[in-house]
Amino acid sequence: MKFSRLILGALLATAAGSALAASRDYIYAVGSSTVYPFTTTVAERFGKATEFPTPKVESTGTGGGMKLFCAGVGVQHPDIEDASRRIKKSELERCRKNGVKDIVEIKIGYDGIVMAHSRKAPHRWNLTRRQIFLALAKQIPDPENPGKLIANPYRTWRQIDPSLPDIAIKVYGPPPTSGTRDAFAELALEGGCKTFDWIKAIKHEDKKRYKAICHGIREDGAYVEAGENDNLIVQKLEADPNTLGIFGFSFLDQNVDKIAGARVDGVEPTFENIAASQYPLSRPLFIYVKKAHVGLVPGIAQFLDEYTSERAWGDEGYLTDKGLIPMPAAEREKYRKIARQLIPLESL
Numbered sequence: 001m002k003f004s005r006l007i008l009g010a011l012l013a014t015a016a017g018s019a020l021a022a023s024r025d026y027i028y029a030v031g032s033s034t035v036y037p038f039t040t041t042v043a044e045r046f047g048k049a050t051e052f053p054t055p056k057v058e059s060t061g062t063g064g065g066m067k068l069f070c071a072g073v074g075v076q077h078p079d080i081e082d083a084s085r086r087i088k089k090s091e092l093e094r095c096r097k098n099g100v101k102d103i104v105e106i107k108i109g110y111d112g113i114v115m116a117h118s119r120k121a122p123h124r125w126n127l128t129r130r131q132i133f134l135a136l137a138k139q140i141p142d143p144e145n146p147g148k149l150i151a152n153p154y155r156t157w158r159q160i161d162p163s164l165p166d167i168a169i170k171v172y173g174p175p176p177t178s179g180t181r182d183a184f185a186e187l188a189l190e191g192g193c194k195t196f197d198w199i200k201a202i203k204h205e206d207k208k209r210y211k212a213i214c215h216g217i218r219e220d221g222a223y224v225e226a227g228e229n230d231n232l233i234v235q236k237l238e239a240d241p242n243t244l245g246i247f248g249f250s251f252l253d254q255n256v257d258k259i260a261g262a263r264v265d266g267v268e269p270t271f272e273n274i275a276a277s278q279y280p281l282s283r284p285l286f287i288y289v290k291k292a293h294v295g296l297v298p299g300i301a302q303f304l305d306e307y308t309s310e311r312a313w314g315d316e317g318y319l320t321d322k323g324l325i326p327m328p329a330a331e332r333e334k335y336r337k338i339a340r341q342l343i344p345l346e347s348l
Contacts, residue, residue: 025298026299027300028056030082031082034180042306043055043303046302061174062177062180065078066083066091068081073293080287084283085286087345092347101292102342104288104291106289108313108319109327110274113184115132116237128192129195134154137152139151139213141196141198170224186215188281194214199214244262264281265280274325289339301340313326
């Protein structure tokens, strides 16, 4: 009898757990720390203006979010992935392998990656992408033996260029799981790396080696991983005005009283320069949605309607106050249609 009661109790507990796993009345989003403020803002407005609960939004980094998002279909998995870069082919394949097949890709706008410094800094920074590469790459061309790579020997900025300050190279930035890190490597490091013609030529011969050279970040203390918390980077910059930090323009925009952005290739990271595609370190931002969850979790279609409305992402929308750079009107209309019709991404 006691044994039967134990079995019955276990069955009831399992059934209760299954019922809990089978129902969720709120939208669940994970992913990019850069996109997090935008999705959170839409979620808060959505929760106040509709009968649906306020969506739960977690900042996990783009890569970390993709792992959660692609783990499977069902309410135990996220509905939406915030991404500060486009989904990778390997991630799309992982999603499909785990049954996440109809993924809706919605570009929400643009952002710039900034190298910021404290407003208390004794100098204003103006860096080229080549200088950024030479400062932060794991391996660089040997100045005395062109065509050969050596471990990065530079300890101060002035060693790279006499016009730069004679201070130690110390840059706080995101970890490998971050979409900002991926985009920084592609736009800034690779942008400087391919100014060396012989390295640029390697891309056609050995793409894997080329990427290792151009995207590899030094690990000797000059680049300091500061996690996914951009607030922590701001605190570090304030504590040491000789350091630089890497994050999205939107975060710079929200902290202009404390930090300023370095010019890159002579261009200042401003809303106008990013919108005009003049700032060299600019990128698109995305959200990804599981079509299979629409109808399973209440409110997803309505949430997407709010996110893609002119009052949210338009030229004068409330997301511009958070630092989002709006897409041109025609591009907004394209992605609004994709969101409303839930048109899945076919391939990359």
